[in-house]
Amino acid sequence: MSLLHVREIDLRDWTGGLKETLGVVAVSIEKSWAVELKQSTDWFIEDKTKRTVDALKKNGFDSFHVSTKAAALEKLLQLIPKGSKVGIAGSMTIRQIALDDALRNRGDQVDDIWAKKYKMEEHLAIRKSHFDADVFLTSSNAITEDGKLINIDGLGNRVAAMVFGPRKVFVVAGINKIVKTVDDGIKRVREISAPMNVKRLGGKTPCTEKGCCDVNECQTPDRHCHIITIIEKKPMKTDTTVVLVGENLGY
Numbered sequence: 001m002s003l004l005h006v007r008e009i010d011l012r013d014w015t016g017g018l019k020e021t022l023g024v025v026a027v028s029i030e031k032s033w034a035v036e037l038k039q040s041t042d043w044f045i046e047d048k049t050k051r052t053v054d055a056l057k058k059n060g061f062d063s064f065h066v067s068t069k070a071a072a073l074e075k076l077l078q079l080i081p082k083g084s085k086v087g088i089a090g091s092m093t094i095r096q097i098a099l100d101d102a103l104r105n106r107g108d109q110v111d112d113i114w115a116k117k118y119k120m121e122e123h124l125a126i127r128k129s130h131f132d133a134d135v136f137l138t139s140s141n142a143i144t145e146d147g148k149l150i151n152i153d154g155l156g157n158r159v160a161a162m163v164f165g166p167r168k169v170f171v172v173a174g175i176n177k178i179v180k181t182v183d184d185g186i187k188r189v190r191e192i193s194a195p196m197n198v199k200r201l202g203g204k205t206p207c208t209e210k211g212c213c214d215v216n217e218c219q220t221p222d223r224h225c226h227i228i229t230i231i232e233k234k235p236m237k238t239d240t241t242v243v244l245v246g247e248n249l250g251y
């Protein structure tokens with residue numbers, strides 16, 4: 001693909017010092033590697049995203065793709081009925097698109113475990129309330145190109161509410177979460193999500209101390225990985241929509 005650059009040439013030098021520009025226009029054709037890089041990257045992301053959305057639909061999930069965080073916010077605010085009781089899991093992605101604040105600002109009841117520093121009993125009560133939410137918002141640690149959701153949890157409330165309880169679940173994920181296989185998804189969590197999450201919480205585990213996961217050696221209370229879930233098909237009694245956003249979001 002080539003890019004056309006239009007360049008105006010001033011002919012004063014050619015005409016012995018004429019004051020006015022004669023307005024001759026030349027067109028040069030230059031190859032632009034930057035344009036090619038963007039086009040091929042956009043194609044690659046779109047192709048992978050479309051494949052994943054199609055596979056998610058085949059597995060019974062409602063699913064769609066939006067290009068940006070802003071588009072995700074706009075669409076989700078349309079889809080979540082005003083006045084809903086909304087539960088929000090520990091998800092960077094939901095905060096990055098600013099959905100938590102937008103729902104609060106329009107007056108929804110938002111049960112958000114990160115809203116403030118709660119006592120442990122309050123924390124547990126909020127987590128349990130998510131099972132009875134109208135809408136539960138979360139991300140996924142990984143999504144396979146054949147439409148499966150991979151998650152690893154410590155407590156398990158997030159993965160539990162993803163499969164049973166809330167009347168509606170929205171899983172919002174950036175394109176960085178898309179992987180080829182279930183094994184790639186588990187690898188992704190152990191190499192990317194868990195180390196960053198443990199570090200964020202101030203924990204010490206092999207992945208934060210040595211830079212790589214050592215499941216057998218990871219016997220500390222800071223261990224993040226207690227429960228692995230693979231959601232192969234939409235849970236039978238949970239209305240689930242997976243929103244893929246064309247940006248890198250979360251861990």
Ligand code: SF4
Pocket residue numbers: 189190191194195198205206207208212213214215218222223224225
């Ligand atoms: S098992 Fe332990 S070392 Fe491995 S990713 Fe999880 S927290 Fe890190």
